[in-house]
Amino acid sequence: MHQEKIQEVINEVKKVVVGQEKMVNRLLIGLFTNGHILLEGVPGLAKTLTVNTLAKVLHLDFKRIQFTPDLLPSDLIGTMIYNQHAGDFEVKKGPIFSNIILADEVNRSPAKVQSALLEAMQEKQVTIGDTTYGLDRPFLVLATQNPVDQEGTYPLPEAQVDRFMMKIHIDYPSKTDELEVMRRMSNMHYLSEVNAVLTKQDIFDIRAKINDVKIAEPLEEYIIELVFATRFPQKYNLHEEAKYIQFGVSPRASINLNLASKANAMMQGRDYVLPEDIKAVAEDVLNHRIILNYEAEADNVSPRDLVNIILEKIPLNKSVTFK
Numbered sequence: 001m002h003q004e005k006i007q008e009v010i011n012e013v014k015k016v017v018v019g020q021e022k023m024v025n026r027l028l029i030g031l032f033t034n035g036h037i038l039l040e041g042v043p044g045l046a047k048t049l050t051v052n053t054l055a056k057v058l059h060l061d062f063k064r065i066q067f068t069p070d071l072l073p074s075d076l077i078g079t080m081i082y083n084q085h086a087g088d089f090e091v092k093k094g095p096i097f098s099n100i101i102l103a104d105e106v107n108r109s110p111a112k113v114q115s116a117l118l119e120a121m122q123e124k125q126v127t128i129g130d131t132t133y134g135l136d137r138p139f140l141v142l143a144t145q146n147p148v149d150q151e152g153t154y155p156l157p158e159a160q161v162d163r164f165m166m167k168i169h170i171d172y173p174s175k176t177d178e179l180e181v182m183r184r185m186s187n188m189h190y191l192s193e194v195n196a197v198l199t200k201q202d203i204f205d206i207r208a209k210i211n212d213v214k215i216a217e218p219l220e221e222y223i224i225e226l227v228f229a230t231r232f233p234q235k236y237n238l239h240e241e242a243k244y245i246q247f248g249v250s251p252r253a254s255i256n257l258n259l260a261s262k263a264n265a266m267m268q269g270r271d272y273v274l275p276e277d278i279k280a281v282a283e284d285v286l287n288h289r290i291i292l293n294y295e296a297e298a299d300n301v302s303p304r305d306l307v308n309i310i311l312e313k314i315p316l317n318k319s320v321t322f323k
Helices: 002-014 021-033 047-057 073-077 111-123 175-185 200-211 217-231 251-267 275-286 294-298 303-313
Strands: 037-040 062-066 078-083 088-093 100-104 125-128 131-134 140-145 166-169 245-247
Touching: 002 021, 002 047, 002 200, 002 251, 021 037, 021 047, 021 140, 021 166, 021 200, 021 251, 021 275, 047 062, 047 100, 047 140, 073 078, 073 111, 078 125, 088 131, 111 125, 111 140, 166 275, 200 251, 217 251, 217 275, 217 303, 251 275, 275 303
Parallel strands: 037 140, 037 166, 062 100, 100 140
Antiparallel strands: 078 088, 125 131
């Protein structure tokens, strides 16, 4: 039943978005595991369109916030305003009070605004004046950023990026997909309506289903080995890669890798995790958590490159039982 509804969601999104199956899959994994997602790609790759469309397919409140250099924290979370009729201050809640938040071009706003968003992501609550307000569940932040245009941007600090479950690099569409996009969008009469499929209760039920997915102890240990290979690469004979890594991934990486692999297994119709599930999501979970040094930049080595090398060199059968 759950697989049918998930496939129905994917089919509805496909009415509007051509290709980008990986992005849709990762957004759903984030939704079903309560994990925030950061989408990174050049303009025109349907990042905003995909999130907008997905929100329409869900019976959830949705707000889009365009991050700009002059945005203030109060524009995001809300503020206290004076009511002349009542002669008292009252709370005006901001757009953060929604189920799905699209933080468009999140790196366009200064640190105070980014901190307000990331605090809400972590704590699931907002303080306005002297009162703390809990955010409605589910609460999911889907943020986008453009990696090319760096002028007038405020890059997210590594410690704050860590709060995103996954960072998804969006690639250009294939020739076939781009041909279909061109045909659709050059038709000025083209309209595509989508139907709402999933309710809040459906999402909570799917989360419960994911929670019941089994992951064997050797696979749990394999996740820990992958994580520790980023922190102590020399111990794993990754001597060439070690010279590029300044800091390895945080404990959030192992937690999210476990959750994402369970969600991937469930979406494949299984109630148990395979090594392929871990490998499928490892790059997206780990890539933004590895902090590289200047040598990596000089040699044009990316975190994604290192994750793929680690996956190649740390086979499952080399994971050891530790107590």
